[in-house]
Amino acid sequence: MTGRRWQVSLGMVGRLVGGSVLILGSFVVSCDKDRDTGETDTDVTTDTDDTSDTGDTGQEEGTGLAGRLGEATVSATSYAGWEEWYLIADEGDGEDLCRIHYDVTSTGEPRTDCVDSGGAPICEWAFDVILSGAVVTGKGARCDLLLGEDGQASDLDGTARSYGYAIEYIGHADVLMYYDEERWQVATFATWSETSGRLTYDWLLGFETY
Numbered sequence: 001m002t003g004r005r006w007q008v009s010l011g012m013v014g015r016l017v018g019g020s021v022l023i024l025g026s027f028v029v030s031c032d033k034d035r036d037t038g039e040t041d042t043d044v045t046t047d048t049d050d051t052s053d054t055g056d057t058g059q060e061e062g063t064g065l066a067g068r069l070g071e072a073t074v075s076a077t078s079y080a081g082w083e084e085w086y087l088i089a090d091e092g093d094g095e096d097l098c099r100i101h102y103d104v105t106s107t108g109e110p111r112t113d114c115v116d117s118g119g120a121p122i123c124e125w126a127f128d129v130i131l132s133g134a135v136v137t138g139k140g141a142r143c144d145l146l147l148g149e150d151g152q153a154s155d156l157d158g159t160a161r162s163y164g165y166a167i168e169y170i171g172h173a174d175v176l177m178y179y180d181e182e183r184w185q186v187a188t189f190a191t192w193s194e195t196s197g198r199l200t201y202d203w204l205l206g207f208e209t210y
Helices: none
Strands: 016-018 021-024 027-033 040-046 063-074 079-088 096-107 125-136 160-166 175-179 184-192 198-209
Touching: 063 096, 079 125, 096 160, 160 184, 175 198
Parallel strands: none
Antiparallel strands: 016 021, 021 027, 027 040, 063 079, 063 198, 079 096, 096 125, 125 160, 160 175, 175 184, 184 198
16 A cells, blocks of 8 residues: 555564573573682574574564555546555554555546435535556565455556545545445545545555564
8 A cells, every 4th residue: 555554554673681691683692600610601502493583474573554545636527546555564654565556537427326315415526436557666565465465466457446525524524435336435534626626535444464
């Protein structure tokens, strides 16, 4: 993603020292002192288990933050920009686990149904948009968490969405809106300049365990 709870949706390094037993890497060293002779016997054993001690998968579990980072130029008649669907390790503070970049372009005429129950406009503008040119940027080590085990970035091409923009939504902040096939919903905080047409947003989707 790009992405800013996958809710996002993120590694741990451990060392255990207890009594006279030290576990370090894949070696276990134990020291026992003979009470009668005062001699020290040192036994070194090697952990030959191929799996990590953190679980059956051999990998430490973490939590990644998923989201969609976007920018576009929007006028009264068109929407043209890009979005990055991201997944970032360590709850958004780590490295990218996946980032998929694609273009977002309006299709057809602007929508006029972003209104409240009384018919008053909610959105300053609203468009049906389509995704295209999706590619994985960077390493993309865990894009399976976003796309599925056999998914490809190109599977996103042709995906249709509907975006709108509300100014001081319910008397508060400016927000990006989206249509969920039933009604318009708030996506995230956003900024848009009527003068330049520049729209920016970072839509946090949640957390994903990896």
